Amino acid sequence: MKSLPLAIAVFGVAVMVALVAYFGAGAVVGSLLAIGVPGFAAICVIHLGLTAVMGLAWWSLLPGAPPGWVMWARLVRDSGAEALPLSQVGGYVLGGRAVSLGGVSGTRAAASTIVDVTLEFMAQLAYTALGLAWLVRLQPETEVAVPVLIGLGVAVMAAIAFVVAQRRGLNYIDRIARILGEGWVEKTAAGAAALHAALADIYARRGGLWASFCLHLICWIASAIEIWLALHLAGQPLSFGAVLAIESLLYAIRTAAFVVPQAVGVQEGAYILLGAGFGLTPEMSLALSLLKRARDLTIGLPAIGVWQFIESGRVWRRRKAQLQVAAIKMRSRD
Known part of the structure; x- marks a missing residue:
């Protein structure tokens, strides 16, 4: 299955x-x-400013979290989605991981990511x-309006269904846990609960929802x-x-x-x-598309590099602490 996205990406590049x-x-x-x-x-710089505001939109859903850290997590999320090949979903994972390092629990990080993505999509519908x-x-005579309007209607219904599923569709988790009984399945259900x-x-928190939606719009x-x-x-x-x-x-x-990684070829x-x-x-249209891709790489690759450095440092410190504990235990045995 992994070869299919790669094949689509190669075709898009072609x-x-x-x-x-x-x-x-x-x-x-x-x-x-000519742009220079x-x-x-x-x-x-403008794009970085917008990314910071989108970070504030996410932060609106996480009262008590450090706003600067959430803005950084948003940059990591976007960088993972745009600067790394075949990794749009991976960007969400990286962003959730980044925000959890700011003192937010993994469950809240995941939940806030889901809601933030939903609100961003709803704001995009309003933008469209x-x-x-x-x-x-x-252009009153344009032929694009009707198909776009139909697609917009379908997208609105999909967004509503997604929100309903988030708010109501998981109410059956407790029943499933009771039916399945003890064991790893129950633990999985408890995590979903x-x-x-x-x-x-x-x-x-209606205020946070509206603030996030308006900032995204x-x-x-x-x-x-x-x-x-x-x-x-x-x-x-x-x-x-x-x-x-x-x-x-x-x-x-x-x-x-969305099935085409980074919409390569489609965007152009x-x-x-x-x-x-x-x-x-x-020629100008293609230049604009390539300009966006260059912007994403210019911002995204350094951000991912810094993120990797931070994560590597955490792994090294944890490993060092484990080795120190092991050394102390060995000395105590002697």
């Missing part, structure tokens, strides 16, 4: 390379160079609806600033509303293409199709 070759690698590179190193640095409305306003209790506690809308700035620096400016329409639909397509094709409707050249 599509991306083919698109760049077809439209001209020189022209794509020229569009990237200072522009790229500014885009990275806003982008679709703006698209219809700018603890997760259910943590989820219920988070959902009971603000970040979704503000994320369009990065591409708006890039286009202005490259000499192909678009209005913020036009960029918002492109970006919201792009992320909707990325979400629908979507940018070309969506950008064409607003007068962007294919």
Whole structure:
């Protein structure tokens, strides 16, 4: 089964390379160079700021947790999802692990991750609806509106079902535990019951839920600033509303293409199709896509490196302590 995501990723990379070759690698590179190193640095800084705000959205669900540590955990989560191949789910695991090192229990870390991802997805639906409305306003004759609206409706129903499952679907855990009796299965059920209790506690804090949702929505809308700035620096400016329409639909397509690791190939094709409707050249659209991937690697790889250093240090200290205890026991026997 692991070979399937790899095969899909390889095919996506081939599509991306083919698109760049077809439209001209020189022209794509020229569009990237027009943005410049200072522009790229500014885009990275903006993205880091948005990541910090998304960390605060997560922190809203974890009262008492250190906000700075939760923001760092959010950076680790995003870095694991974007900078490492075939690891989007692994990013959530890394983020949960990172936030647990800030004094949050593993159960609360897992529960808050589930709720945070749910609220972020719901905010994305609102963002997509806003982008679709703006698209219809700018291009009343567009043929994209109907299929996107249908997909949005399906996604809303899926989100509602997911929330209901989180809040009610685990109420049967206690019954299952009693039926199965003692043993490892009961312990597993007890762990699931603890997760259910943590989820219920988070959902009971309405203020935290609304704060998290609103912060995520603000970040979704503000994320369009990065591409708006890039286009202005490259000499192909678009209005913020036009960029918002492109970006919201792009992320909707990325979400629908979740089986493709990092939406490689899909993102590039979507940018070309969506950008064409607003007068962007294919070369510029490809440059924007590659710019995002370069941004993710520039931020993500160092973050993962720091995370690895922290984890290695913890493992080494724990191992050292174990060796010291073993040495003391041996001396006491002598």
